[in-house]
Amino acid sequence: MNMASILDIQDLSVDIPTDSSTLHAVRGISLELNRGETLGIVGESGSGKSMTALALMNLLPPAAKRQASCIDFDGSDLTHATERELASKIRGQRIGMIFQEPMTSLNPVYSIGRQLKETMTLHRKVSDTEAENRAVYLLEKVGLPDPASRLKQYPHELSGGQRQRVMIAMALMNEPELLIADEPTTALDVTIQAQILHLLRELQQEFGMSMILITHDLGVVSRAADNIAVMYAGDIVETGKTGEVLENPRHPYTKGLLECVPGYKGQSQQRLGAIPGIVPAMTGDISGCAFASRCPRAAGVCRTTNPPTKKLHQGRYFVCHEPDVEGRGLAAERPTASERTVTSNVRGTEDILTVDHVSCTFSVRRGMFGKRKPLQALDDVSLTLKKGEVLALVGESGCGKTTLTRTIMGLQAPSTGSVTLNGQRIENLPPMDRARMIQPIFQDPYSSLNPRKTIGEIIAKPLFVHGIGSNQEQHQQVRKMMELVGLPSRVFNSYPDQLSGGQRQRAAIGRALILNPEVVICDEPTSALDVSVQAQILNLLLDLRDELDLTYLFVTHNLSVVQHMADRVAVMYLGEIVECGERDQVMSDPKHPYTHALMNSALSISPGESVPDPGLSGDFPNPMNRPSGCPFHPRCPLADQQCREQAPGPELIDNTLVQCWKARTAGNQLKS
Incomplete structure (x- = not known):
């Protein structure tokens, strides 16, 4: 272990006995982390990333067996540390950990203050007052307003971004030398993701910490990590400086992952690679x-033969036989841009769906005996969807995207305004007819599929409900649909838990399309999937769009997916459409300051560039307490008295509809 290193892992293996054999979760990996640096560990689900992090502190399942030549942490070999030594001196004190889902990591029955203070008092001989002062100091550091009052709050009273900030503060209570962040931004909006990563970088520099960042997002690791280790099936297949690995990958798996990322190297118009x-x-x-x-x-x-480890120079390794050094990874398997482009040349001019001045207000009671107050989820929303196009709907959590999609599907009646589908008001359509015309694809394919039904039964269910065809005809249609969405015939009698995440999403797509709908609402259909599976699903959706003449309303917070998929983009904020126009116009020259902040927050693969600061002050406002005037003014860097007092109306600028008093000058002001 060199003097600059804080962590040196040699030949770490984790084996987990199963009923029939032994699962080799981690297979003899070696890693080194220098003081003050960040190591990014990337790979698909099941690669062994989290298992590696848990093995460092021996937080493995009871049956798991850990072996290593050494796990040298700042001169101490953790392989010889007892459970008592790890619990009292290492975990939470010298090594902190931020888990992926803050809601399940925080105890829902204890206040934020109690959980923060306990983290410190369990490891150090400090008074309650000292622990409380430290908690308030760190909550302020992580950007929570009025930190002292937060100590009395409970996890359910905070937003997702706020809970993740609390988790970061908790991990820093004892000033750890090493911070392990396991997918710290996966469930967060793009603006909150950028804020959290920006915050982690600042805190790392201030406290002099080293960090291990576990993620499947190559955009995140390209901006936040100094070095990168690519994991596959429990092994490190490539490692080196982040810029070197991402700009000149040597292992086919690394190349394949990069080709799966929308917008990689500016190839937004090409079909994605797929592993x-x-x-x-x-x-x-x-x-x-x-x-x-x-x-x-x-x-x-x-x-037949284990591949050799090849050294390019100190710290730069990859594991491969290299049977074809000139190969291009996974790209050779896919069509070229001339064979298949993303933008549709057959998009029609006919409006198939019209949302006309729709507002939706709920009556919400706070507490058991509290008075009811109005919550305006949608405020005068107007949209059109043209036949054959992909309209992307973007915005932070709580902005009204889900309420709008439910209203479009006729599941939520608007307070005012109307939704028209193919010239007919949605509320006048019989439910069965409506279901044939518009279908959803949900975010999580596992929870949206009945675990007690086979895949064949799930896809056939709409045909059965609508009484379409005999059993034999339904069976044939399901087989054709499975072939169309790329499901092998052998899974016809399988159950959802026997399929991979990508296969489950293909089954969900098949179920949505079996009735030949004209409009498909895709609600974050790839956010729960690895980048490799995401690429397969995005390619499939675009192929089906062209083959079946489908129209998509694509709800997402992933802006690289928007760039790849969409023809037009609508941006929502606090129940309003604040900007809507052609994709390239909105994304390259945004008119609204909120759209500008979203685009600034996007983490494309750009090694060497720092994590962007979105430039937004505060958190997304509570819809129960809507700001006066422009709803965005409390967070807008350009807001003035007019913005605070008067709500702007829609204005058409360069074929983009925008609601902002500063729309004509915002772009230049924010760039400067």
């Missing part, structure tokens, strides 16, 4: 390269 199959479960005796079954460059030697 076939899933990460294998490494059980029993292992021979050959674990990636061979998914690699288009694999040769016979790859399947």
Whole structure:
């Protein structure tokens, strides 16, 4: 271990016994982390990223067996540390950890203050007052307004971004030398993601911490990590400086992951690369390269002989036989841009869906005996969706996207205004007819599929409900749909828990399309998926759009997906459409300061560039207490007295509809 290192892992393995064999979750990996630096560990689900982090502090499942030549943390070998030493001196004190989902990591029955203070008093001999002062100091550091009052609040009273800030403060209570952040921004909006990463970088520099950042988001790791380790099936297949690895990947798996990212190297108009199959479960005796079954460059030697570790220079390694050094990873498997482009040339001019001045107000009671107050979820929203196009709907959580989609599907009656589908008011359409015309694809394919039904039964259910065809005809239609969405026929009698995440989402898409709807509402259809599976689903949706002449309303917070998929973009904020126009116009030259902040928050793969500061003050406002005037003015850097007092109306500027008093000058002002 060199003097600059704080962590040196040599030959770490984690084996978990199963009923029939042994799962090799981590397979003899070696890693090194220097003081004050950030190591990014990336890979698909099942690669062993989180298991590696848990193995450092021996937080593994009871049956798991950890082996390592050494886990040297600042001169101490953690492989020889007792459970008592780890609990009292290492975990939470010298090594802090931020978990992926703050709502399940925070105790819902204890106040924020109690949980923060306990983190310190369990490890140090400090008074309650000292612990409370430290908690208030850190809550202020992580950007929570009025930190002293937050100590009495409970986790459910905070937003997702606020809960994650509390988790960061909790991890820093004892001034750890190493911080492990396991997918710290996965469930957060793009603006909150940028704020959290920006905050972590500032705190790291202030406290002199080292950090391990576990993520599947290559945009995040390209901005936040000094070094990168690419994991696959429990092994490190490539490691080195972040810029070197991302700009000149040597392992086919690294190349494949990069080609799956929308907008990588500016190729937004090309079909995405896609890695076939899933990460294998490494059980029993292992021979050959674990990636061979998914690699288009694999040769016979790859399947029979373990690949060698090749050193390019100090700190830069990859593991591969390199049967075809000139190969291009996964790209050779996919059509070129001339064969398949994302933008549709057949988009019609006919409006298939019209949302006309729709408002939606709920009556909400605070507490058991509190008075009812109005909550305006939608405020005078107007939209049109043209046949054959993809309209992306973007905005932070709580902005009204879900309420708008429910209103469009006729599941929520508007307070004022109307929704027209194919010339007919949505409320006048019989539910069965409406279901044939408009169908949703939900965010989480696992919770949206009935676990007690087979895939064949799930996809056939709409046909059965609508009484379309005989059993034999339904069976044939389901088989055709499965082929269309890329599901193998062998899963017809399988259950959802027997499928991968990508296969479950393909089943959900097949169920949505079996009735031949004219409009499909895609509600974050790829946010729960790995980047490799996301690429497969996005390619599939675009292929189906062209083949079946579908129209998509695509709800997402992933702006790189918007850039890849959308023809037009509508931006929502606090129940209003604040900007709507052609994709390139909105994304490259935003008129509204909120759209500008969203675009600034997007984390494209740009090694060497810092994490952007969105330039937004405060958190998303409570819809129960809508600001006067422009709803965005409390967070807007350009707001003046007019913005605070008067709500702007819609204005057409360069074929973009925008609601902002500063729309004509905002772009230049914010750029300067």
